[in-house]
Amino acid sequence: MMIKSKVIVWKNIYKVTKYLADKLRLILLHETKEIKLKMFFEKIYPLKTDKDLVRVGPDYDGGYLIPNDLEDIAICVSPGVDSESRFELELANKGMKVYMADNSVDSPAINHSNFHFIKKHIGSYSNQNQISFDVWLRDIFKDSKNSDSILQMDIEGAEIETLLSISEDYLNNFRIIVIEFHDFSRLFVKDFFEIYEIIFNKLLKNHSVVHIHPNNTSKIHRRGDIEIPDLFEITFHRNDRFVRTGYASKFPHNLDRANISFVKDLKLPKCWYFHND
Template identity: 45%
Template structure:
């Protein structure tokens, strides 16, 4: 039987472990990016963690935050150490390791992945927080999440009331080039839209390890670190243009990757 051009393309791509999909309309991708344009926080930025991978910029608005939740444990814990040295108890979770890479008396470890449901290997963010904090603890929290693509399901599964407790949220979003995949966009876009109901983006830093993809006039770094500040901490809606920030550092020794201009500065059509 003679194969159609589409069938031939599907077979050819399958050999390369790839698959054709429906393309997200350009205007939908552009709108989502515009909603993520960073706003200016009322306080200066500080860097928690090392220069390089594992360090993140957050507003200097940590007073009163006594607890940090940090799912995803890597080979360094500089961010977590800096949070602990700020007086926070730091809860860490990851089923792929047996504990943090270094010790601090303020560290607490859970050997489970954070996900959309709770079972023997996974636990939801909501269940983890409830099990970790004493009854009656209603103070502000900090969330730093680098969980290799599971961040979207976690955001969708987390009650809005819990998200609102996190004054500052740092998330490394993965596979952002897949926003051009219509079906990925539906999930990731809704997760981001949910977060933006309670928080505003205040900083973005591209991870230079995985490069970027350009389609139409839109360039999307495949992995980027986002910092969100709860909206009640903002004093106005002024868009930032100071990228890269002086405290930004490349993640690896490869060539740097600047934040594309379509990702900041306000309305860009």
């Protein structure tokens, strides 16, 4: 009986110590509260709509799932080129003008008459090697301001400053938006979480998330019951273009593919699930 009592006492001491340690960590490291993270995950939980998703691009990194709503889209804006351009090629073959920018390469990996490339990084301001996203978009849309367009952005972390700076008018010009978000585990840090909240509130004002897929090059970061992969591909669809029919329920989607084929694909962590329609 004495041994059992001691075990109970030590268990209680452990629980109290863990509770105080977690509270102290939140204070010292400015960590985001779990309830705020769960509310954020619920806010960006993918919708199911009357528009099926299709895969555009290769069956690995560089291919993305987007809504089958491409009719009359005249322009694709694609900052971040690297060595894979088959997403852009498919859209160019549909007749879209494709505008690409990347200072790390001299040209796209593939040539097409509808490709328009500048050797510049995209960001929040302009200098010798970089151009402000709004300045670039102003030049792109000057002759077709009211044309619907699609945005595909993979700019290795610069999406944060770029999305903070983009004007809402230009953002609303995009019928479909695909963004690869980097360092997503920074959501655990309160200051970064608040920045992501601003960005997603901006994106979700007139768009909704319709697909989400962790990149399997990610590390998964854990804090208690919360798991956040570093890299996410997230697809948004403008709200006036679809009818909502429920919530996505299967992760990964049937058309999802591992970004690296020889590494097991990542599933969306269970702590992100909120709906089972």
